[in-house]
Amino acid sequence: MSAKLRDFKRNLPYHLMLLPCVIMLVIFNYIPMYGVKIAFQKFIPARGMFGEQTWVGLKNLTYIFKMQDFYIALRNTIFISFMKLFLGMLTSIIFAILLNELRNNKLKRTIQTAVYLPHFLSWIILAGVFVDIFSPSYGIINKLIKALGFEPIFFLGSNKWFPAVLIGTEVWKEFGFGTIVYLAAIVSIDPSLYESAIVDGANKWRQIWHITIPGLLPIIILLSLLNIGSILNGNFDQVFNLYSPQVYRSGDILDTLIYRVGLLDANYSLSTAIGLFKSLVSLVLISTSYYLAYKVADYRIF
Amino acid sequence: MRATRGERVFYFINTVFLISVAIICLAPLIHIFAISLSANEMVTSGKVTFWPKKFTLVGYEYILENKLFWKGMYNSLIRVVLGLAVNLLFTVLAAYPLSKETSRFKQRTFYAWIFFIPMIFGGGLIPTFILVKDLKLMNSIWALILPGAVPIFYILLMLNFFRGLPNEMEEAALIDGASQWRILFTIYIPLSLPALATICVYAILGHWNSWFDGLIYLNDPNKYPVMTYLQTAVISIDFNKLTPEEIQKLSVLGDKTYKAAQIFLGSFPVLVTYPFFQKYFTKGLVLGSVKG
Numbered sequence A: 001m002s003a004k005l006r007d008f009k010r011n012l013p014y015h016l017m018l019l020p021c022v023i024m025l026v027i028f029n030y031i032p033m034y035g036v037k038i039a040f041q042k043f044i045p046a047r048g049m050f051g052e053q054t055w056v057g058l059k060n061l062t063y064i065f066k067m068q069d070f071y072i073a074l075r076n077t078i079f080i081s082f083m084k085l086f087l088g089m090l091t092s093i094i095f096a097i098l099l100n101e102l103r104n105n106k107l108k109r110t111i112q113t114a115v116y117l118p119h120f121l122s123w124i125i126l127a128g129v130f131v132d133i134f135s136p137s138y139g140i141i142n143k144l145i146k147a148l149g150f151e152p153i154f155f156l157g158s159n160k161w162f163p164a165v166l167i168g169t170e171v172w173k174e175f176g177f178g179t180i181v182y183l184a185a186i187v188s189i190d191p192s193l194y195e196s197a198i199v200d201g202a203n204k205w206r207q208i209w210h211i212t213i214p215g216l217l218p219i220i221i222l223l224s225l226l227n228i229g230s231i232l233n234g235n236f237d238q239v240f241n242l243y244s245p246q247v248y249r250s251g252d253i254l255d256t257l258i259y260r261v262g263l264l265d266a267n268y269s270l271s272t273a274i275g276l277f278k279s280l281v282s283l284v285l286i287s288t289s290y291y292l293a294y295k296v297a298d299y300r301i302f
Numbered sequence B: 001m002r003a004t005r006g007e008r009v010f011y012f013i014n015t016v017f018l019i020s021v022a023i024i025c026l027a028p029l030i031h032i033f034a035i036s037l038s039a040n041e042m043v044t045s046g047k048v049t050f051w052p053k054k055f056t057l058v059g060y061e062y063i064l065e066n067k068l069f070w071k072g073m074y075n076s077l078i079r080v081v082l083g084l085a086v087n088l089l090f091t092v093l094a095a096y097p098l099s100k101e102t103s104r105f106k107q108r109t110f111y112a113w114i115f116f117i118p119m120i121f122g123g124g125l126i127p128t129f130i131l132v133k134d135l136k137l138m139n140s141i142w143a144l145i146l147p148g149a150v151p152i153f154y155i156l157l158m159l160n161f162f163r164g165l166p167n168e169m170e171e172a173a174l175i176d177g178a179s180q181w182r183i184l185f186t187i188y189i190p191l192s193l194p195a196l197a198t199i200c201v202y203a204i205l206g207h208w209n210s211w212f213d214g215l216i217y218l219n220d221p222n223k224y225p226v227m228t229y230l231q232t233a234v235i236s237i238d239f240n241k242l243t244p245e246e247i248q249k250l251s252v253l254g255d256k257t258y259k260a261a262q263i264f265l266g267s268f269p270v271l272v273t274y275p276f277f278q279k280y281f282t283k284g285l286v287l288g289s290v291k292g
Helices: A003-040 A059-064 A068-100 A105-120 A123-133 A140-147 A162-187 A191-199 A204-228 A236-242 A245-251 A254-264 A268-297 B005-036 B040-044 B058-064 B067-098 B108-120 B125-134 B142-148 B152-164 B167-175 B180-191 B193-209 B212-217 B226-235 B244-253 B255-289
Strands: none
Touching: A003 A059, A003 A268, A003 B067, A003 B108, A003 B125, A003 B142, A003 B180, A059 A268, A068 A105, A068 A162, A068 A204, A068 A245, A068 A254, A068 B005, A105 A162, A105 B005, A105 B255, A123 A162, A123 A236, A123 B005, A123 B226, A123 B255, A162 A204, A162 A236, A162 A245, A162 B005, A191 A204, A204 A268, A204 B005, A236 A254, A236 B212, A254 A268, A254 B125, A268 B108, A268 B125, B005 B255, B040 B255, B058 B255, B067 B108, B067 B142, B067 B152, B067 B180, B067 B193, B067 B226, B108 B152, B125 B142, B125 B212, B142 B212, B152 B193, B167 B180, B180 B193, B193 B255, B212 B226, B226 B255
16 A cells, blocks of 8 residues: 555545535635626626626726725725724723733622623624614713703714714724733733832833833734734624614725625625625735734734 | 832722723613613603613513514524534534644645635625525525534634644554544543633624624524514614504504613523623633734
């Protein structure tokens, strides 16, 4: 028996274990990748993905660059998602540092339990909650604003406020959960550094500034790099359940546009073209971010 | 060592601040719970904050009669059980061979690419939608299970856990003549219960909270999972779909109380199990993200 055959026989169980997963990935991930060809066709749904379709070349792709809605959605996506990532990270880091200073462990755990909770709730639930909270007529936030003597604000219906609501509610939902990684990193900082700093007379503020923050820097850099890849994800679940036509101008994102064009207007080819644009740009961004993360932090995925 | 005066001030302010933030994280849920127990006119006049005003259970009583809500709960339960089983099976089967060194399993690199590519590129909404349609999965629960059956993120988590287990056990078992299947199911899996628990929690929550696939792949509201039901009946309410009787009821009852009751009840399963699963969730995240 040749060495190759023996090797194959020995590894046969591995191949058999992977086979079902590979089949599923081919069907549900690789066939849709092939399906982006719809973007280059005048697609007729009745004939199916593998049926005969008319090719139209780059017509759909060039058309999206003439759509005003597309530019609006692209700009909104980048702005909203950048602000969410930036403010989310900042809030998580600050909160993790402050939480780490808490010496009562029981209280610490209780606070952690409370701030992680929103992460686990669906945007369906939270949309239901926030529509009530932000209501101009009976919402508690506007009640507070009115009590302070200001005019009520229609948060979910005003282009001026809607992006801020998206950013604020997302940060509220996710910052707590984001602290987990930073807390783990803080715990792994060498305690002797703090001890010698105290001996040198460094106060709390100096300890945080000169030991904790530099200790967090590697993970901050790594997560910032990995976040680059998700800049075109504005969070469909959130936007879709909070927006309305009057705030499309400030709140429409690529994913909601893709949904409306594709499934509401049934313009499959155009929607796929926008989706393809998003996927291609994301591909470049994610590849770059993984490559940088590998170079800078030796981060490996598989 | 005694804290200085400045430090004591810092600790005090810090504690107050952290507690206030924790309250802000819980406040919206308490608020919606209070609304669900208050009379509608108290809600619309903005009198309800964190305590019910004109206490009433009418919202919950109305839900009792709402067949679609309970069907949704039931559908979600089925979905969670089925989805969890499928996800776990595929996770374990893929993670074990992928956790092997390339020197042991030469084709590992090839397989790793097959799993990696979907992480960086995808066909997107419409091609997936058309595929599900072409496969005749529309209006079937499998449309909610199969497209996400192979959870690459869980596989990564699991394979990193497998890698941390000592090699010697496998070698000893191989000498005793155990097959790879046996090694996986009788040695690796029993040792991986912490990681599996984490993945279970991820998968259960993921399936419970999903709503969009139900919205686009199912036509029959009787088959909706509860989140999809809530999306259509509470968040973007479509009056064309309501029966005249329902509209009549809503106008008498007022919808704020009723909506809040449904929202709260929809989140209830997560809220009551949360204290138990929280630790697994956080453990898994640290496991997955801050590896070398």
